[in-house]
Amino acid sequence: MSTLYTAIVTASGREGRAVSSDGLLDLTLAPPSELGGTGEGTNPEQLFAAGYAACFASALSLVARRRKLDVSHASVTAEVGLVAAAEGRMGLEVTLRVELPDELHGEQGEALVEAAHQVCPYSNATRGNIPVRLVVE
Incomplete structure:
Protein backbone atom coordinates (compact mmCIF):
# COMPACT_ATOMS: atom_id res chain seq x y z
CA MET A 1 0.00 0.00 0.00
CA SER A 2 1.16 3.52 -0.68
CA THR A 3 0.16 6.41 1.53
CA LEU A 4 -2.05 8.90 -0.31
CA TYR A 5 -2.35 11.46 2.48
CA THR A 6 -1.30 11.84 6.11
CA ALA A 7 -3.24 14.01 8.56
CA ILE A 8 -1.19 15.30 11.48
CA VAL A 9 -2.93 16.53 14.62
CA THR A 10 -1.44 17.17 18.04
CA ALA A 11 -3.62 16.99 21.14
CA SER A 12 -2.88 17.58 24.78
CA GLY A 13 -5.55 15.28 26.23
CA ARG A 14 -9.29 15.39 26.82
CA GLU A 15 -8.92 18.89 28.26
CA GLY A 16 -6.87 21.19 26.11
CA ARG A 17 -6.51 21.69 22.38
CA ALA A 18 -6.26 19.69 19.19
CA VAL A 19 -4.40 21.43 16.37
CA SER A 20 -3.58 20.18 12.88
CA SER A 21 -0.17 20.75 11.32
CA ASP A 22 -1.72 23.03 8.68
CA GLY A 23 -3.65 25.05 11.29
CA LEU A 24 -7.04 24.39 9.66
CA LEU A 25 -8.19 22.37 12.68
CA ASP A 26 -7.83 24.12 16.02
CA LEU A 27 -10.29 22.93 18.63
CA THR A 28 -10.84 23.28 22.34
CA LEU A 29 -11.23 19.87 23.97
CA ALA A 30 -13.30 19.19 27.06
CA PRO A 31 -14.96 16.10 28.52
CA PRO A 32 -18.75 16.05 28.08
CA SER A 33 -20.88 16.89 31.09
CA GLU A 34 -22.06 13.25 31.14
CA LEU A 35 -18.49 12.32 32.12
CA GLY A 36 -18.15 15.09 34.71
CA GLY A 37 -16.60 17.65 32.38
CA THR A 38 -17.66 21.13 31.45
CA GLY A 39 -18.85 20.16 27.97
CA GLU A 40 -17.40 23.46 26.75
CA GLY A 41 -15.38 21.89 23.96
CA THR A 42 -15.48 18.96 21.62
CA ASN A 43 -14.31 15.50 22.63
Missing part, protein backbone atom coordinates in the same frame (compact mmCIF):
# COMPACT_ATOMS: atom_id res chain seq x y z
CA PRO A 44 -12.59 12.54 20.95
CA GLU A 45 -15.87 10.67 20.47
CA GLN A 46 -17.40 13.60 18.56
CA LEU A 47 -14.29 13.91 16.41
CA PHE A 48 -14.33 10.19 15.65
CA ALA A 49 -18.05 10.36 14.83
CA ALA A 50 -17.50 13.29 12.46
CA GLY A 51 -14.66 11.52 10.68
CA TYR A 52 -16.50 8.21 10.42
CA ALA A 53 -19.73 9.81 9.15
CA ALA A 54 -17.87 11.82 6.49
CA CYS A 55 -15.75 8.87 5.40
CA PHE A 56 -18.73 6.51 5.22
CA ALA A 57 -20.75 9.04 3.20
CA SER A 58 -17.85 9.29 0.77
CA ALA A 59 -17.64 5.49 0.49
CA LEU A 60 -21.40 5.35 -0.08
CA SER A 61 -21.08 7.86 -2.93
CA LEU A 62 -18.24 5.89 -4.49
CA VAL A 63 -20.15 2.60 -4.40
CA ALA A 64 -23.35 4.25 -5.66
CA ARG A 65 -21.49 5.90 -8.55
CA ARG A 66 -20.07 2.52 -9.56
CA ARG A 67 -23.63 1.14 -9.57
CA LYS A 68 -24.98 4.18 -11.41
CA LEU A 69 -27.19 5.16 -8.46
CA ASP A 70 -27.87 8.66 -7.15
CA VAL A 71 -27.20 9.16 -3.45
CA SER A 72 -26.65 12.92 -3.63
CA HIS A 73 -29.40 13.41 -1.02
CA ALA A 74 -28.17 10.66 1.32
CA SER A 75 -26.69 11.42 4.73
CA VAL A 76 -24.81 9.48 7.37
CA THR A 77 -25.10 10.05 11.11
CA ALA A 78 -22.51 8.35 13.31
CA GLU A 79 -23.27 7.68 16.96
CA VAL A 80 -20.09 6.85 18.86
CA GLY A 81 -20.54 5.52 22.36
CA LEU A 82 -17.82 5.36 25.00
CA VAL A 83 -18.37 2.12 26.92
CA ALA A 84 -16.87 0.54 30.00
CA ALA A 85 -15.19 -2.72 29.00
CA ALA A 86 -13.83 -5.57 31.09
CA GLU A 87 -11.04 -5.06 33.63
CA GLY A 88 -11.45 -1.29 33.80
CA ARG A 89 -10.71 -0.74 30.13
CA MET A 90 -12.71 1.63 27.94
CA GLY A 91 -14.05 0.90 24.49
CA LEU A 92 -16.16 2.31 21.70
CA GLU A 93 -19.32 1.26 19.93
CA VAL A 94 -20.70 2.78 16.74
CA THR A 95 -24.08 3.01 15.09
CA LEU A 96 -24.13 4.38 11.55
CA ARG A 97 -27.55 5.69 10.52
CA VAL A 98 -27.71 6.01 6.74
CA GLU A 99 -30.59 8.01 5.33
CA LEU A 100 -31.15 7.05 1.70
CA PRO A 101 -33.53 8.42 -0.94
CA ASP A 102 -36.90 6.61 -0.89
CA GLU A 103 -36.20 4.77 -4.15
CA LEU A 104 -33.18 3.04 -2.56
CA HIS A 105 -34.92 1.56 0.47
CA GLY A 106 -35.23 -2.18 0.94
CA GLU A 107 -32.75 -4.79 -0.24
CA GLN A 108 -31.05 -2.50 -2.74
CA GLY A 109 -30.35 0.13 -0.10
CA GLU A 110 -29.14 -2.40 2.44
CA ALA A 111 -26.79 -3.95 -0.15
CA LEU A 112 -25.47 -0.50 -1.03
CA VAL A 113 -24.78 0.35 2.63
CA GLU A 114 -23.10 -3.02 3.22
CA ALA A 115 -20.90 -2.48 0.14
CA ALA A 116 -19.92 0.97 1.45
CA HIS A 117 -19.05 -0.67 4.78
CA GLN A 118 -16.56 -2.90 2.92
CA VAL A 119 -14.96 0.12 1.16
CA CYS A 120 -14.85 2.73 3.96
CA PRO A 121 -11.38 3.06 5.55
CA TYR A 122 -12.92 3.70 9.00
CA SER A 123 -15.03 0.54 8.68
CA ASN A 124 -11.97 -1.43 7.63
CA ALA A 125 -9.96 -0.04 10.55
CA THR A 126 -12.65 -0.82 13.12
CA ARG A 127 -13.78 -4.20 11.76
CA GLY A 128 -13.23 -6.84 14.42
CA ASN A 129 -12.16 -4.21 16.96
CA ILE A 130 -15.39 -2.46 17.91
CA PRO A 131 -19.04 -3.22 17.23
CA VAL A 132 -20.46 -1.24 14.31
CA ARG A 133 -24.20 -1.39 13.65
CA LEU A 134 -25.58 -0.28 10.30
CA VAL A 135 -29.09 1.20 10.21
CA VAL A 136 -30.70 2.12 6.88
CA GLU A 137 -33.35 4.81 7.26
